[in-house]
Amino acid sequence: MDAVVVGLDIGSASTKAVVLKDSQIVGYAILSTGFNPQYSGIRAIGEACEKAGINPKDVVYTVATGYGRINAPFANSRVTEITCHAKGAFFTNNRARTVIDVGGQDSKVISIDEKGRVVDFQMNDRCAAGTGRFLEVMMRTLDMNYEEMSQAVINSENPSKISNMCTVFAESEVISLLAKGERRENIAAGLCHSISERIATMVKRIGLKEEVIMTGGVAKNRGIVKLLENKLNTKISVPKEPQIIGALGAALEAKEAILKIKQS
Amino acid sequence: METDYRKMWEDLGINMEKHDQLLAVLPFVYRNVYLSQKNRPKAMEYYDFVVSGVHGIRVKELLDAKDAGKKVVAYFCLYVPEELVIASNAVLVGLCGGSNFTDQEAEEVLPRNICPLIKASYGFKAARICPYFQAADICVGETTCDGKKKMYELLSELCPTYTVEVPQKPDTEQARELFYREMMALKSKLEEITGHKITVQDLKKSIGIVNAKRAVLDQLISTRKAVPPPISGKDSLLVFQIAFYDDPQRFTQKTKELVEELQERIKNKVGVVDESAPRIMVSGCPMAIPNWKLHHIVESSGAVIVVEESCVGTRYTSMGQIDNSANTVEDLIRAISDAYLNIHCSCFTPNIGRVEDVVRLAKEFKVDGVIHYSLQTCHGYNIEAAKMEKSLKKINVPMLKIETDYSNEDVGQITTRVEAFLEMIRK
Helix, strand or coil, rough: CCCCEEEEEECCEEEEEEEECCCCCEEEEEEEEECCCCEEEEEEEEHHHHHHCHHHEEEEEEEEEEEHHHCCCCCCCCCCCCHHHHHHHHHHCCCCEEEEEEECCEEEEECCCCCCCEEEEECCCCCCCHHHHHHHHHHHHHHCCCCHHHHHHHHCCCCCCCCCHHHHHHHHHHHHHHHHCHHHHHHHHHHHHHHHHHHHHHHHHHHHCCCEEECHHHHHHHHHHHHHHHCCCCCCCCCCHHHHHHHHHHHHHHHHHHHHHHHH | CCCCCCCHHHCCCCHHHHHHHHHHHHHHHHHHHHHCCCCCCCCHHHHHHHHHHHCCHHHHHHCCCCCCCCCCCEEECCHHHHHHHHHHCCEEEECCCCCCCCHHHCCCCCCCCCCCHHCCCCCCHHHCCCCCHHHHEEEEEEECCHHHHHHHHCCCCCCCEEEEEEECCCCCCHHHHHHHHHHHHHHHHHHHHCCCCCCCCHHHHHHHHHHHHHHHHHHHCCCCCCCHHHCCCCHHHHHHHHCCCHHHHHHHHHHHHHHHHHHHHHHCCCCCCCCCCCEEEEEEECCCCCCCHHHHHHHHHHCHHHEEEECCEEEEEECCCCCCCCHHHHHHHHHHHHHCCCCCCCCCCCCCCHHHHHHHHHHHHHCCEEEEEEEEHHHHHHHHHHHHHHHHHHCCCEEEEEEEECCCCCCHHHHHHHHHHHHHHCC
């Protein structure tokens, strides 16, 4: 029997934990990171263990990832989210060669080989353009929820042209569109178009290799996934719970770390 | 600091309050970035000493030289030949421009969204916190990018400024001719300021002095081919940064001592890191003091930088050993101007030489990866990165592209990228 390992992904928006036993996810948790990343990390592990019916004390090895990985002194080691997302995505679909991950603070495209190893990656630059945070701000301005935003892409017949990718400028653009009487649906669809345009450019920069898999919170927006499929002219698979893929990858890293220790 | 330089700074018109703030931060940063390193070569003590008195001792030397009738020439870029300045009996001093400390003052005049090096270069003068700048009789600029070119125009309102034109297609006959004439014009300008007529003997001697400096720096570069390297990337970077403003002959002597220690280390298989540490090349924009940001991130993540294709690295010596056997001033200056066009600056087009350099260095230094470093909005280097990546792919060397400025706001994101790049290399 395998040892129980935990992968913890402290992202800018949400914190995810995955408990892995015998290469099976036996429990996971997703919660808002809030202002105290260390505390959310501990809480996420506690919650995931509880769901798995496992005493946190029985966890043999924990790997932390995500921007808050340095806030997890209790973890045994730290691995970047790029390596973890690649690993987690490949585990759910071993035909995947391109991973698109759009999270709260950054978006990335990772190119992987037939063994799931990272061969190249691209990340957005320092601002929130093309990230989950961008969408969140816009959802608030439009007073729409995730589902409505996603539906808008399918329902809108005439998506607005949003030219600003800067979150602050795009927000004022949205406000002036609303003032002109533009339909919310069209604006929402326009925003999804602009975000997927940006992601598609990153994919093309790195070179599209099939199959493509999308992870991170934004992958739950089916509208954006659909737009990306059209722009890239390929099918994109989305894991059942796209938000926990980084944490899953971290747990797999933990499993490997134990193997390495055993071997040496 | 033992000697009190406050009077000297006041006399130079330094903004004392702001200057105090700057001097209060530096030791803290230096301790954290430099003195915390393990297993440093002993000879680095000299460079630590130079940094510890960064606005004191050397400035005093310059003022003493001025008292003795010499002129001080300030510059920013390798394209201003040290040989000519020394031959004119002036002292050449490189200005820094590696910090965002004076952004506020700079932005009163310059646009916000420009290269941080340009902003700092101007800002340090505008804010009056650089004693070197204050001591300078003239600043010699060049046209290695449009931003600098335009900034020098504004700088000329604050201090005497002279700009050298650097041609853009250096392989052509007309470019060589233009640069030669530019050097002759610079010679006249220097003679006018110093009142000293440059002779054949002056040039032979100054070429010799700078050749010796380049020779020892080339040796320093070579020691880093060793596995593991005997010196960190951070320390080597510092040596090159200091090369820009230290007295050339003393610098050569001190660096010779450093190189001897490094060669001894190689013999005894002493390195600054474990043999398994990933070997990284940094290629791109210059890094002026105190810009140690990328090096600190990379070497704190467990890798070691073994070579910089940069103005604070291999480009610093790319003019090679200049032939000083000619017997006319014109021929000697021709030798200088021809040699200097071998610096593969991204202001050139098509600048294939730089790509070839990086590919060659990647093999020679057995690097595991290249980090392409571009200052924000530096179009030349930023755009050239695409060509670089393509050529490196052909020899299976991965490349990570970083574009950043002097602020700390993106340190977390860059760290993640660098760590992921290293994880990728280690697999």
